[in-house]
Amino acid sequence: MADIGSSVDILMVEDNANDEALTLHELHKYHLTNRIQVVRDGQEALEYIFCTGRYATRDIKEQPHVILLDIKLPFVDGLEILRRIKQDQRTRTIPVVMLTSSREERDLIESYRLGVNSYIVKPVDFDQFKESARTLGMYWLLLNKPPKAA
Amino acid sequence: MSQGVFITVSQYATTAAFAAIAVLTVRDWLATRDMSRMYLALAIGSLAAVSILGQVGKALGPSFASASAYVTITVFLVSGLALLLFRHAVIPLKPRTLRVVVGIVVATGLLEIGVLAIFGRTAPRSIQLVAAAAFVLVWSGCVGEPSVRLWVAARRRTVVQRARMRALSLGYLAIVALLLASVFTSSLAAQPAFQIGFALATIAIVPLLYAGFVPPAWLRRTWRQSEEAVFQQAIRDIVMFASDQHALATRSLEWAIRLTGADAGLFLSGARTILATQGLASDDAATLQAAAAGAGGRTVIPLGGIPPRSVMIARLHVNDAAIVLLGGPFTPVFGSDEEAWLQQYAAMVSTGLERVRLVEALAQTNGQLEGKVREVTERTQQLEAANRELEAFSYTISHDLRAPLRAVSGFTAILLEDYAEGIPAEARGYLKRVKDSGEHMGHLVDDLLAFSRLGRQALRTQRVSIRGIVDRAVAQLASTIEARQVDVVIGELPDAECDAALLEQVFVNLLSNAYKYSRRREQARVEVGALEGTATEGPTYFVRDNGAGFDMEYAGKLFGVFQRMHRSEDFEGTGVGLAIVHRIVERHGGRIWAEAKVDGGATFYFTLKGAQQWRTSVAA
Structure with missing residues (x-):
């Protein structure tokens, strides 16, 4: 985990330690894990993104290049976090990728309605999972040119 | 001399008219075999006989007249008594009163005959006067009492019954007038002007008797017509707007009774169900039902009794329904005209009854339909609730069940890929099985979710x-x-x-x-x-x-x-x-x-x- 306050490439909001470990394992393989911040629930995610509470000392201008967001989270769910990010002028340009177990169409539709940048269903098949993690990292960190944060 | 001829002709005419009415009443009696009509026939017939005897006496001269005087007195008194008995049949007298009255009439008759037998035509004037007064009083009492009584009793009746009773009353009054006229004319008989007046008055009375005792169909129709305007409105209301079978039955029965002058009636639906009754005594309903059941094709059935009653039945073409009317003493008559009218009326009421039955059936169906709709709505709500639950359930499965599966296949995959050299071949085989099983279960969950989504x-x-x-x-x-x-x-x-x-x-x-x-x-x-x-x-x-x-x-x-x-x-x-x-x-x-x-x-x-x-x- 990166130090508080320092710039990170990826913010990963994931309450499942297994999924976290698997994702990190794959990202690590492609040397993408050096600047990754993991938070375990919705509330912490909001505090991190909006620099409040535990992360009050963080600079809001220093935002990750991409946020990986699970939908089912303790305290505040992923869709709510997405809504807050996309409503706020300071954070709306951060690319958000839903990385979730949910295959429900309504979650997918709601996510896109709220302005998600990508929606990826976590596959059970590990080979597929690896592929997802790899392309995800490559695309959002290496290929995608984010707009300058406001 | 023309006056004498005129008087003679008018007297013949009067006699002929009396005879004609007598024939009519006798025919009426023979047709119905009704006690009250027999009395009426007897009364009018007696009057006609008196009139004929008078004419015969004139033709045969004084010797026959004196011989026939006994018969004339007897027959005349019989006519009074017969009218009283007719009144008794229509409005019963107490038995004691009846006995007293009959006694008085017989006594008077004996008195008159006695006087005639003892003194002939030369009785002292005082005795003649007493005899004549007794005769007139008794006869007028017999005939006059019913007329007053009927006139008064008519006040509270329906239009048709009232007309019928007033006609009867007028008939009686006419006979009284006839008697009084004859008494007064006998003393003034010598004057031709009086004789002419008497003859004319008598002829004028004849139609009154006819209308009073044997009202013809056209007259009965006229009585009904006085109600017609109100009736037209009423029948429209009944046929078109009656809300249920009972309301329809009650109102149509009311009008049937009113227009036929019946005393009472009931509205049957099928053999057993009584939809409405009016004016019936407790056991009359059963009587009418029995009469209707046993009527066969007949529409009018005499019941007899004192006062005599009869039943008229009009069948409706719906549901075996029927209007059954009970005719009492003041019901004009249940003649063919009434039957025709009632059948026509029944046809109209049938239409109304059919409509009401359809409306009721519709209401019932609507009620059932509403019940069904409520039921379906309820079930739909239950289903929707169950569906929502199922959705929440499959959502949870979709999310929570797949996470541990991912861990199982993911970590075994890492072991197999990154640490393969340190693991014995057999163990690698087992790890492969673990990974495959995890993935198989993943497919199961996915397929199952797809399957459950299909239904929704x-x-x-x-x-x-x-x-x-x-x-x-x-x-x-x-x-x-x-x-x-x-x-x-x-x-x-x-x-x-x-x-x-x-x-x-x-x-x-x-x-x-x-x-x-x-x-x-x-x-x-x-x-x-x-x-x-x-x-x-x-x-x-x-x-x-x-x-x-x-x-x-x-x-x-x-x-x-x-x-x-x-x-x-x-x-x-x-x-x-x-x-x-x-x-x-x-x-x-x-x-x-x-x-x-x-x-x-x-x-x-x-x-x-x-x-x-x-x-x-x-x-x-």
């Missing part, structure tokens, strides 16, 4: 090209065939109304089964086509392979969830694919079945509409 998704049907769908399905599965040699033959496929995405799922599942079960064939052959169907079911589509087939004995289990026809080491699978196909076909309103032989291939047939069984099961 709305169909998006439109006219689509089945050929296009099959081509897409074949393309989608191309990668699974890999290096195998499979002949895919696609025949003529008519377009259909269906949900394209779901139907693609059907063909993907059926085709992947066909590929899977034919993979051990050197020359696998998969055929897709359609058979010409019926108008209700549309074409029958089929997918055929020359693969492993299955035992038809287990065909009943084919479309159940998790039902497998092969061991998993022979052919992998979750047992959900055909269940999904089955559900999609069902949701389109079609049916699906299969023909197969072990090692002889399998053919799956399905239609997309017209499956009656499915429709009824939805309705139930």
Whole structure:
């Protein structure tokens, strides 16, 4: 985990330690894990993104290049976090990728309605999972040119 | 001399008129065999006889007149008594009163005859006066009392009954007037002017007697017509606006009674049900019902009794209903005119009754329908609630069940890939099994969720090209065939109304089964086509392979969830694919079945509409 306050490439909001470990394992393989911040629930995610509470000392201008967001989270769910990010002028340009177990169409539709940048269903098949993690990292960190944060 | 001729002619005319009325009343009596009419016939007949005797006496001279005087007195008194008995039949007297009155009449008669026998025509003037006064008083009493009584009693009756009673009253009064006139004229008989006046008055009285005692049909119709204006409005209300059978029966009965001048009546529906009664004493209802039941084709049935009564029945053409009226003493008469009127009236009421019955049936059906709608709404709400629960459940499964599976297959994969060198070969084999099992369970969960989602998704049907769908399905599965040699033959496929995405799922599942079960064939052959169907079911589509087939004995289990026809080491699978196909076909309103032989291939047939069984099961 990166130090508080320092710039990170990826913010990963994931309450499942297994999924976290698997994702990190794959990202690590492609040397993408050096600047990754993991938070375990919705509330912490909001505090991190909006620099409040535990992360009050963080600079809001220093935002990750991409946020990986699970939908089912303790305290505040992923869709709510997405809504807050996309409503706020300071954070709306951060690319958000839903990385979730949910295959429900309504979650997918709601996510896109709220302005998600990508929606990826976590596959059970590990080979597929690896592929997802790899392309995800490559695309959002290496290929995608984010707009300058406001 | 012309005056004498005129008097003679008018006297003859009077006699003839009396005789004519007498004939009418006698005929009336003979027709009805009614006691009261017999009295009336007797009374009028007696008066006619007196009149005839007078004429005969004049013709035969004084000797006959003196001989016939006894007869004249007797007959005249008989006429008074008969009228009183008629009144008794109509409005019964107390037995004692009747006895006293009869006694007085007989005594008077004896007095008159006695005086005549003893003194002849030369009795002292005082005795003559007493005899004459007694005679006039008794006779006038007998005849005058009923007229006053009827006139007074008529006040509270319906129009028709009132008219009838007043007519009777006038008839009686006319007879009194006749007597008084004859008494006064006898003293003044010598003056021709009086004789003429008397003759004219007598002739004028004749129609009154006729109308009073034997009212003709035209007169009875006139009485009814006085009610006609109100009646027209009433019958319209009854026929068109009566809200239920009882209201209709009550009001139509009321008017039937009012216009026929009946005393009472009831409205029957079928043999037993009484919809309405009016003016009936407690045991009369049973009497009327019995009369109606035993009437056969008759419409008027005399009941007899004192006062005499009769029943008139009008049948309605609906529901065996009938209007049954009880005629009392003041009911004019239940003649053919009344029958015709009542039948016509009954026809109108029938229309109303029919309407009311339809309205009631409609209301009942509406009530049932509302009940059903409530029931269905309730069940729909329950189903919706159950559906929401199911959705929440499958959402949880979708999310929570897959996470641990991912961990199982993910970490074993890492072990196998990154730490393979440190693990013994046997252990690697086991790890492989763990990974495969995790992935298999992942597929199970996915398939199951897809299956459960099917029931909840709305169909998006439109006219689509089945050929296009099959081509897409074949393309989608191309990668699974890999290096195998499979002949895919696609025949003529008519377009259909269906949900394209779901139907693609059907063909993907059926085709992947066909590929899977034919993979051990050197020359696998998969055929897709359609058979010409019926108008209700549309074409029958089929997918055929020359693969492993299955035992038809287990065909009943084919479309159940998790039902497998092969061991998993022979052919992998979750047992959900055909269940999904089955559900999609069902949701389109079609049916699906299969023909197969072990090692002889399998053919799956399905239609997309017209499956009656499915429709009824939805309705139930």
